[in-house]
Amino acid sequence: MNPGLHGWPSRAWLLLDRFAQVFSGGVVIAGEYDIATSKRLPIGEDPAMAIPASVTPEAGNGPFQAGLNNGAFTLNAGTQYGSYKIRLVNGSAAGAVTFSGFNKQFAGDSPTTTAGDQFDVYITIAGRKTYMVKALQ
DSSP: OOBOGGGOBTTOEEEETTEEEEEETTEEEESOEETTTTEEOOTTOOOOSBOOSEEOOOGGGOSEEEEEEOSOEEEEOOSSOEEEEEEEEEOTTOOOEEEESOSEEOSOOOOOOOTTOEEEEEEEEESEEEEEEEEOO
């Protein structure tokens, strides 16, 4: 096997539902990054504060991010190169999600406004800015 960074295998990712740890050089990052509060969530906890009317998540915030949709908002393409996933959780007043600044949307699902629905938004910024939405229900 070809060792990756600091002897860890290249694919040293452990994913257990909403629990994630990334091992790299002895550093462990646990929980998702809440794009509304700019803080890391406790493992397994959904975001509680609604995403503001306009938000620009960045790859530097980690590979696993989350946000509560409790009103219409615009998700803007970031500027930092990288790939990451945002878990969108619909609250009781979920609104429409508008994507802005992206070059391409890959085939996937469309976010709904149904309370309780959840979606994973996969974003890649690498020259071109792309995204894909996958429904989890």
